[in-house]
Amino acid sequence: MRRTLGIDLGTTNSVVAWLKGGEPEVVSSSPEGGGTPSAVGLTADDGLLVGQEALNWVERDATRVITTVKRLMGRQFKDEKVQQALGRMGDDGPDITEGPDGGVLIRLGEHRYTPVQISAIILRRLKRDAETRLGSGFDRAVITAPAYFGERQIAATREAGRLAGFHVVRVLAEPTSAALAHGVGRAGDEDATTVLVYDLGGGTFDVSILTLMPGVVDVLGVGGDNLLGGTDFDSSLAGHLQGLLDARDAAYEALPGDAAKIRKAAERAKINLSAESSTEVIASPLGASGMVLSETVDRKELEALISDRIEQTVRLTLSTVAGASLRPEDMDQVLLVGGSSVIPLVREQLAEVFGREKLRTDVDPMTCVALGAAVQSALVEELECPGCRAACPLDADACPGCTAPLMGAPTVECPTCHVPAPEGTGECPVCAFDLSGLAAERPTPSPVVCGECAEENAPDALECDLCGAELRDGGGLKCAKCSLVNRPGLAWCSYCDAELPVAAPSDVTPRPIGVRTSDGTLEILIEAGTRYPTEQPVRHDFQVTANPGDMLEIALHEGDLQPAERNDLCGVALYEMTEGAAGTKVLTIAVHLDQDRSIHVEIRLDGAAFSAAAFRRNLMAPEFRRRAREVHGRFQTFLAEWRHELTRAEDTVLNETANALERVVRGEAPGRSLDTLLEEADVLLVRQQNIRSASALSYRYPEHVADLMPQEDSEAMRRHRTALRVAREAADFEHGHKIADEVMSIRRRLGTDLFQVMNALSFASHNGVNAALQQRIQRAGDQLTEAVRQGDLASADAAKSRITDLYQDVRRALDEFSLPERKTVHPRRMVH
Ligand code: ADP
Numbered sequence: 001m002r003r004t005l006g007i008d009l010g011t012t013n014s015v016v017a018w019l020k021g022g023e024p025e026v027v028s029s030s031p032e033g034g035g036t037p038s039a040v041g042l043t044a045d046d047g048l049l050v051g052q053e054a055l056n057w058v059e060r061d062a063t064r065v066i067t068t069v070k071r072l073m074g075r076q077f078k079d080e081k082v083q084q085a086l087g088r089m090g091d092d093g094p095d096i097t098e099g100p101d102g103g104v105l106i107r108l109g110e111h112r113y114t115p116v117q118i119s120a121i122i123l124r125r126l127k128r129d130a131e132t133r134l135g136s137g138f139d140r141a142v143i144t145a146p147a148y149f150g151e152r153q154i155a156a157t158r159e160a161g162r163l164a165g166f167h168v169v170r171v172l173a174e175p176t177s178a179a180l181a182h183g184v185g186r187a188g189d190e191d192a193t194t195v196l197v198y199d200l201g202g203g204t205f206d207v208s209i210l211t212l213m214p215g216v217v218d219v220l221g222v223g224g225d226n227l228l229g230g231t232d233f234d235s236s237l238a239g240h241l242q243g244l245l246d247a248r249d250a251a252y253e254a255l256p257g258d259a260a261k262i263r264k265a266a267e268r269a270k271i272n273l274s275a276e277s278s279t280e281v282i283a284s285p286l287g288a289s290g291m292v293l294s295e296t297v298d299r300k301e302l303e304a305l306i307s308d309r310i311e312q313t314v315r316l317t318l319s320t321v322a323g324a325s326l327r328p329e330d331m332d333q334v335l336l337v338g339g340s341s342v343i344p345l346v347r348e349q350l351a352e353v354f355g356r357e358k359l360r361t362d363v364d365p366m367t368c369v370a371l372g373a374a375v376q377s378a379l380v381e382e383l384e385c386p387g388c389r390a391a392c393p394l395d396a397d398a399c400p401g402c403t404a405p406l407m408g409a410p411t412v413e414c415p416t417c418h419v420p421a422p423e424g425t426g427e428c429p430v431c432a433f434d435l436s437g438l439a440a441e442r443p444t445p446s447p448v449v450c451g452e453c454a455e456e457n458a459p460d461a462l463e464c465d466l467c468g469a470e471l472r473d474g475g476g477l478k479c480a481k482c483s484l485v486n487r488p489g490l491a492w493c494s495y496c497d498a499e500l501p502v503a504a505p506s507d508v509t510p511r512p513i514g515v516r517t518s519d520g521t522l523e524i525l526i527e528a529g530t531r532y533p534t535e536q537p538v539r540h541d542f543q544v545t546a547n548p549g550d551m552l553e554i555a556l557h558e559g560d561l562q563p564a565e566r567n568d569l570c571g572v573a574l575y576e577m578t579e580g581a582a583g584t585k586v587l588t589i590a591v592h593l594d595q596d597r598s599i600h601v602e603i604r605l606d607g608a609a610f611s612a613a614a615f616r617r618n619l620m621a622p623e624f625r626r627r628a629r630e631v632h633g634r635f636q637t638f639l640a641e642w643r644h645e646l647t648r649a650e651d652t653v654l655n656e657t658a659n660a661l662e663r664v665v666r667g668e669a670p671g672r673s674l675d676t677l678l679e680e681a682d683v684l685l686v687r688q689q690n691i692r693s694a695s696a697l698s699y700r701y702p703e704h705v706a707d708l709m710p711q712e713d714s715e716a717m718r719r720h721r722t723a724l725r726v727a728r729e730a731a732d733f734e735h736g737h738k739i740a741d742e743v744m745s746i747r748r749r750l751g752t753d754l755f756q757v758m759n760a761l762s763f764a765s766h767n768g769v770n771a772a773l774q775q776r777i778q779r780a781g782d783q784l785t786e787a788v789r790q791g792d793l794a795s796a797d798a799a800k801s802r803i804t805d806l807y808q809d810v811r812r813a814l815d816e817f818s819l820p821e822r823k824t825v826h827p828r829r830m831v832h
């Protein structure tokens with residue numbers, strides 16, 4: 001059967017749980033229990049270190065170990081959050097730089113990894129450890145992420161899971177997961193329960209306020225400080241210990257690994273002080289002389305060092321409550337989550353504010369998020385296909401519609417850089433090593449122990465050989481009344497009808513969605529925490545002023561920062577403003593969120609339906625979109641002006657590229673390297689422009705100024721004209737471009753004067769524009785022909801210079817006729 005792991009992929013610690021016989025259980029990676037530090041490192045000879053091993057390596061070489069990578073997930077290097085996180089990481093860690101797509105790259109040894117790849121290494125290790133410990137394969141996962149993670153960060157988390165070999169069933173918000181582990185939101189609860197989740201971890205502090213009813217989670221508010229956590233307490237205590245050490249021995253000179261040793265001792269002492277009132281701190285050897293640090297620290301001393309920051313968490317908690325227009329007494333329960341919430345001072349302070357009876361400390365704060373993720377795996381009724389988004393049955397191995405796999409792909413590990421990749425990948429994405437020959441390891445299945453009689457059965461047995469009891473795990477929750485392990489997705493026991501511990505929570509938007517307005521600011525259309533699918537489209541009125549041919553851009557961004565472009569882009573709808581749509585109109589934007597997270601936008605102008613668009617939220621980096629918009633604009637201008645001159649084959653190729661660009665401008669991922677698409681589009685347009693100009697020149701020179709140029713040049717022009725036509729009919733841009741180059745070099749050789757004469761004569765031979773100018777040019781042209789025929793060089797030169805003067809008027813006349821520039825317009829706020 002398909003088994004699902006629940007994974008709390010934490011900033012400092014990751015914890016894994018599974019559903020054993022209908023009840024969540026932590027899978028410890030170490031015999032001491034607990035989680036796996038979220039750290040990855042490389043030894044001096046490039047051996048892979050994950051978890052505690054990697055943390056231990058910090059003392060040896062901090063540049064080869066990366067921790068707290070979660071802060072970088074799914075973000076651009078320039079993102080303020082990334083810059084803050086880098087500031088916090090200090091200078092002794094690995095080199096972190098901007099990647100070619102604007103993302104983040106982390107250097108370990110010779111290799112550069114993305115945060116997704118580092119997370120995939122951690123997840124793959126967690127998967128393998130769990131499989132070894134439990135003796136069965138896990139090919140699906142529910143992975144948790146903070147409530148403030150936006151779509152990009154969620155997608156990055158999914159991608160890391162996929163690379164690690166999982167089908168990611170769901171990325172679940174951490175506070176929701178914690179609530180599930182605490183059994184909040186049972187099928188039998190009639191009233192909504194309001195819970196405050198206080199999550200103080202290693203590096204982050206998150207507060208969330210949720211209301212839960214069966215099947216429903218509403219996020220009323222999120223807050224916190226994502227640079228505050230247990231490591232700050234370690235630093236304070238380490239600083240204190242360092243001070244004692246310096247005061248005790250004036251001769252002490254620190255060695256490079258000392259600080260890491262003292263910090264580690266400080267963390268151990270801090271943890272001990274949650275259970276004891278005093279503890280011994282021992283760290284050695286320190287300094288060149290091999291000193292021993294040995295101190296007794298009291299809880300009171302620690303509290304004095306950290307109380308400021310704990311009070312700060314309480315203040316942030318209260319301001320989140322107030323921000324949701326609630327009072328502390330409106331909270332029904334306060335869930336304590338995260339390793340640092342074990343600290344007694346935290347509990348005392350929260351008890352003072354909320355009342356001790358509301359604090360829930362019955363589920364282990366370090367593991368409850370992972371436990372909730374395992375519970376969630378029992379609540380899903382169907383899987384969403386990662387390919388076509390169709391709903392698929394839980395027991396399907398692949399989507400019945402589009403055949404996309406619904407169980408993780410077996411993965412291999414690159415032997416040089418250790419990054420995981422699906423079996424069958426050609427080149428390693430990090431180090432280009434050839435992975436094609438590698439086969440994935442598959443776990444050896446272990447016997448199934450019968451729950452009734454403890455008999456060991458074959459791994460694939462469905463019922464017990466000895467007592468005949470059913471061995472298949474229902475995959476859902478266990479009924480507390482009759483002990484039946486139900487099918488997944490049920491809220492009530494299928495045998496005795498008793499309520500099951502929890503019901504499936506709904507999906508909500510993690511962050512608000514807004515539209516970019518004409519002054520560049522963001523106007524929120526959909527608030528954070530909106531449940532989807534939305535029952536009714538959400539409508540907002542704006543104004544828009546446009547000329548015919550202008551493009552109306554409805555750019556939706558996720559976030560609440562100003563200006564709009566600072567937020568992640570969800571998608572863009574583009575509308576060409578027709579004759580009837582021009583002028584100043586009331587613009588109504590109606591937004592509807594689909595079950596599969598798609599956004600549907602409908603536009604009305606002065607109340608009349610105008611157009612509609614739908615798009616999936618995506619991961620497009622703003623810089624790429626800007627570049628795509630620029631290239632797309634040039635394509636449009638070129639096509640508007642010259643489409644009538646293109647061959648059918650050229651028209652097809654150009655159109656395909658223009659459409660691909662438009663999809664990128666709308667925010668869709670292009671399905672291939674964006675860099676290559678933009679580069680190819682750029683080259684294509686430049687070539688087409690050259691080919692078109694060269695074609696025109698190859699006609700006009702022989703037609704208008706054959707007598708004024710060497711015969712071989714006019715013959716060459718005629719030859720090129722034919723060759724260009726052939727190339728253009730086949731849309732052979734490469735060859736056409738070469739010929740165009742030759743035409744251009746003849747043009748350069750013939751000089752600017754002849755070019756202007758040719759152009760002016762060509763202009764005068766066409767009807768329709770400025771008859772007077774046309775006549776003057778034609779007269780000068782006739783004089784020129786006559787002078788050349790008579791061999792009168794002086795008159796010929798005079799006629800030529802008359803024509804080049806007239807050419808300036810031609811240019812002005814042409815400018816007046818050129819197409820008006822197309823503008824991009826945005827919605828404007830209504831003035832009331
Ligand atoms: P994260 O969610 O950021 O990965 P965790 O919830 O796993 O973090 O918490 C890790 C932090 O909790 C570390 O700073 C660790 O020192 C701290 N911690 C763990 N156990 C205790 C304890 N008993 N008392 C105080 N702090 C603890």
Ligand code: MG
Nearest residue numbers: 010011201338
């Ligand atoms: Mg956590």
